[in-house]
Amino acid sequence: MKLSTSIQIFVLLSFYFLTAVYALKCFQCNSFDNPECLTLNSNDTNSAHYKECPKSKNATFCRKIYQQIDNEEQTERVRRSCGWIVHNEAKDHCWRSDTDFKKERNCQCFDDACNSSSRPEYMLHAYLFAVIVFLIYV
Incomplete structure (x- = not known):
């Protein structure tokens, strides 16, 4: 492999990985303080309530805890x-932790807002296809 081809591959892969870095965003609220949190x-x-996760915590997922409290x-x-x-x-990605006075369901998900990823998987496939075509024809 020629040095110039190696440099081209390095530059293309560096560009991809630089654009792939992003901070996770999750909804962050409690319905005790803010009733709107129930219906997001x-x-x-x-x-x-949709915020970037604190960098100091190294957050890797979003969490939702639903509780039904057994009171009047x-x-x-x-x-x-x-x-x-x-x-x-x-x-x-969900589990229950019920007690005598509450029913609780905990869920964790790994994408922004617990929905689709900010970088769809088909984009990765398209990028890799473009790199292969580039390498073949350059």
Whole structure:
């Protein structure tokens, strides 16, 4: 492989990985403080609750905790936040942690706003195809 081809490959791959770096964004709120937190949808990215995760925590996923508290009102609470310690035993990324006085469902997801990725997988395939074609014809 010629040196110029190696440099071209390096530049192309560097460009891809530089553009692939982004900070995770999750909804961050608690319905105890803000009732709007109960009804947020994954496409509500204009919401004030949709924020970049703190870099100091090295967040790797978004978390949603739903609680139904056994009191006279049967209170519902939702807490949304960034997470940094993955619960590996979670089936389908969710698990229950009920007690005598509350029912709780915890979920973790790994994309912005717990919806589709900001870099769709088909874009990676298209990029790799373009690199291969470039290398063949240059």
